Structure formats: structure tokens, C-alpha cells
Amino acid sequence: MARKRLTREESRDQTHQRLLEAAALVIAKKGFAAASVEDITAQAGYTRGAFYSNFKSKAELFIELLSQDHQCVRQDLHEILDAPQSLEAIEEQITQYYLRVYRDEKNFILWAEARLLALRDAKFRARLNAYCLEKRDDIADVIARFYQMRGTKPPAPPKDLAFTTMALIDGMRFFNETIPKELSEEAAQNALGVIFTSTFFK
Amino acid sequence: MARKRLTREESRDQTHQRLLEAAALVIAKKGFAAASVEDITAQAGYTRGAFYSNFKSKAELFIELLSQDHQCVRQDLHEILDAPQSLEAIEEQITQYYLRVYRDEKNFILWAEARLLALRDAKFRARLNAYCLEKRDDIADVIARFYQMRGTKPPAPPKDLAFTTMALIDGMRFFNETIPKELSEEAAQNALGVIFTSTFFK
DNA sequence: GAATTCAGATACAACTGTGTATTAGAGTTC
DNA sequence: GAACTCTAATACACAGTTGTATCTGAATTC
Numbered sequence: 095m096a097r098k099r100l101t102r103e104e105s106r107d108q109t110h111q112r113l114l115e116a117a118a119l120v121i122a123k124k125g126f127a128a129a130s131v132e133d134i135t136a137q138a139g140y141t142r143g144a145f146y147s148n149f150k151s152k153a154e155l156f157i158e159l160l161s162q163d164h165q166c167v168r169q170d171l172h173e174i175l176d177a178p179q180s181l182e183a184i185e186e187q188i189t190q191y192y193l194r195v196y197r198d199e200k201n202f203i204l205w206a207e208a209r210l211l212a213l214r215d216a217k218f219r220a221r222l223n224a225y226c227l228e229k230r231d232d233i234a235d236v237i238a239r240f241y242q243m244r245g246t247k248p249p250a251p252p253k254d255l256a257f258t259t260m261a262l263i264d265g266m267r268f269f270n271e272t273i274p275k276e277l278s279e280e281a282a283q284n285a286l287g288v289i290f291t292s293t294f295f296k
Numbered sequence: 297m298a299r300k301r302l303t304r305e306e307s308r309d310q311t312h313q314r315l316l317e318a319a320a321l322v323i324a325k326k327g328f329a330a331a332s333v334e335d336i337t338a339q340a341g342y343t344r345g346a347f348y349s350n351f352k353s354k355a356e357l358f359i360e361l362l363s364q365d366h367q368c369v370r371q372d373l374h375e376i377l378d379a380p381q382s383l384e385a386i387e388e389q390i391t392q393y394y395l396r397v398y399r400d401e402k403n404f405i406l407w408a409e410a411r412l413l414a415l416r417d418a419k420f421r422a423r424l425n426a427y428c429l430e431k432r433d434d435i436a437d438v439i440a441r442f443y444q445m446r447g448t449k450p451p452a453p454p455k456d457l458a459f460t461t462m463a464l465i466d467g468m469r470f471f472n473e474t475i476p477k478e479l480s481e482e483a484a485q486n487a488l489g490v491i492f493t494s495t496f497f498k
Numbered sequence: 499g500a501a502t503t504c505a506g507a508t509a510c511a512a513c514t515g516t517g518t519a520t521t522a523g524a525g526t527t528c
Numbered sequence: 529g530a531a532c533t534c535t536a537a538t539a540c541a542c543a544g545t546t547g548t549a550t551c552t553g554a555a556t557t558c
Contacts, residue, residue, distance in 0.1 A: 106536095219474055261467025264463070271415060284460075348506095
């Protein structure tokens, strides 16, 4: 199994990507502040030299990591929800989608770290807010489309309801991680369902 | 204005309390990991010697800080909600209470830091979960009491609805801090109101 | 009021992390 | 294949953090 000899660019991209993946692991494990550049490069199998020739700073790397994840999540959402569908299908898919995010989203710790970092770093906050608003608007679109199809008026502006959704999911995601014993599948569905079944869609 | 000469115990308690207050400031400002013992004691006007003769570790101090805040918040909640009241009064007061928490709660950053720490430190998590469940049960009581007075069945077990409430408030609190421009008073009320007016209480 | 006790200051030794400057070695160009 | 260029390793100087060990002075005790 001859390993392909890489061009300079391929090699660099590989290093770049490996550092990002390593950072995701290490930051999730130790937290952004406690994750040293040394930790990250060691996890990736490099030394600090590789880091500084690929990124300006730890925050820069983190932003790029979040950006990649944001784009992935966004694409997922669009693939599921963009095709025109029936009222029932869309309702079902939204519920499924969020239950899936709630259960499977691996990177929520990274986003929690990021939010905390954003409170303290204005530049970082600006970048993060852009992602946040993009997501809110995507969700607001879905909500607006849903009510339009049904021909009823939403109980509040869709953008506000989108905030509700995001806040609730994030909060529950945390409980799910720290007190799983108190949050059976059923309890989680009850807690989330308040929005997805009782309010938005009834 | 003669300053009172303190007894040893008074002096120690004063130092202890000042360190806690300083820690609240510094941890909120720099984050738990980045806040060094040196930072905290300097902020309080002491040296590290004072810290190590008052606390076993930074995590220990943090737990005590959170414990104090938890007790305060809890007492507030009870004072407002414990007296038997009319249905309308309780509904109004819950809404007011949460709007107040939402707007005024100064220490939510500390709790956000704590949740992240809890993901990584089992002992810390156990302590924090205890506070979390105590709070959930307090809220669940209020919800149960409300439905009982009204004589209707809650849409889900009160404990689950309490999780919903806590998750939503925390999440919105974050948005309020990082994207205040997108969250007018009205938008916030809409986002929170989904629960307080549409679901729980209608 | 002398002896004692204890809160907190000071000094210290070990470690960890950072960023830059320099170097080695592999890819690229001609 | 010789000169070059760029990625990543290595070396280094420096700053910050930690916990303990020791010391000091004010409160306490007799």
C-alpha cells in the first residue's frame, strides 16, 4: 500500500485539516482556555511550528473550526427542509430534525465554549453573531413557511420564535449532557415538545 | 470615622467574603480557567497567601460562590411565590419574576462557566446538578400549584416543563448578552412568552 | 505584658505556555 | 540535478502560574 506522495499544497491542507480536527477534540475535552497550542498540535501529531505556520492564533483556528461546523449544519438543514412539501411532512421533518440535532450534535460543547468566548472578545463575538443570525433566519424561514402553508398567523414574529427554538434546544442539550438520568427520552420530548407540538404547530 | 477593630474571626470572614466577591468579578471577566488565583486575590486586595489559607482550590471557591448565589436566588423565588395567592396574581408574578431574572440576573455568566466546568469535572458536576435539580423542583412546584388551582391538567409533567423553562431562560439570557440589538424588549417577550403565555398558562 | 496562635505576606522552586528566530528537509522549478 | 522555496521541527528567551515553606505582626490567652 504505497502512500501517495503529496504535493506541497495537499500536504499543507492535510496538516491544516488535521490541526482543526485535533483542536475540536482537545477544546471539547479541556475547554478553549485550557487547550494549549502544544496540546492541539501534539494531538494532531505535529509540533507548535506547524500551528504557527497555519494559523495566526488559537482564536483564529477556533473561528475556522466553528465556521466549518456551521456550514455543515446549515447544509444539513437545507437539504432536509428546502424541498417543497406537504404540511404534515414538514411538521414531521422539523420534529425529527431537531430531535436528531438534540441527540446527535457532537459539537455543541464547542459552541458553548464559543459563546463564552464571544462574551469577552468583540471580534470573535461579531463572527459568531453572524453565524447565529444566519441560523436564526434559516429557522425563521421554516417557521414562516409553515404558517403560510397552513394559512394561519404565527403567535409571534418568526424570527422571535426562531430564537425561542434555538435557546430551548441549546439549554436542553446541556441538561442532556450533565443530568442524563433526569432526562429520559420521554422527558426530553415533553420538554422540547412544548414548542414543537403545543405552540408552534397547534 | 473610627474603623472598628475586628476580631480574628470577623477579619477572617471578611477576607473570605471579599475573596468570593473578587472571584465573581474576575471569573465573569476572564473565565474560570483564565482567572488565576493571583488575579482573584489581587482584585480583592490580598496576596495568594490569603487564598490558600481560606480555600482548598479554585474549584472549591467557585462552588461556594455558586452555592451562595443559588441560595439567594432560591430565597427570592420563595418569597415571591410561596404565599398562597389568586390564579391571576400567581400568573402575573411568575411572568414578572422571570422577566426580572432575565433582565437583571448578574451572575448568569458564572453559571454558564460552571456548566462547562461540570462537563469535565465529575465532582463539580455532582454539586452543580444538586443545585440544578433543587431549582427545577422549585419551579415544578410552582407549575403544579398553578394547574391545581386552575383545575386543569398540565400538558406534560411539571418537572419536564420546569426544564423547559430553565433551558429557555438560560438560552435567551445568552442571546440578550451577545446580540442585544436583535433582541428588543418586545422580541424577548415574544420569545419567552411562547411559554409563559401560550403554553403553560393558556 | 509575655507567651501563643493564627491570618495572611513573602520567598522560592518547579512547571507550563507563548511567540519568534533559526534550521532541516522535503517539494518545486529550471 | 542544482538552486530555490516552503512546511514544519527545533531552540530559545521570557512571562505567568502553582503550591508549599517560612516568616511577621496583630489578636488572644493566661
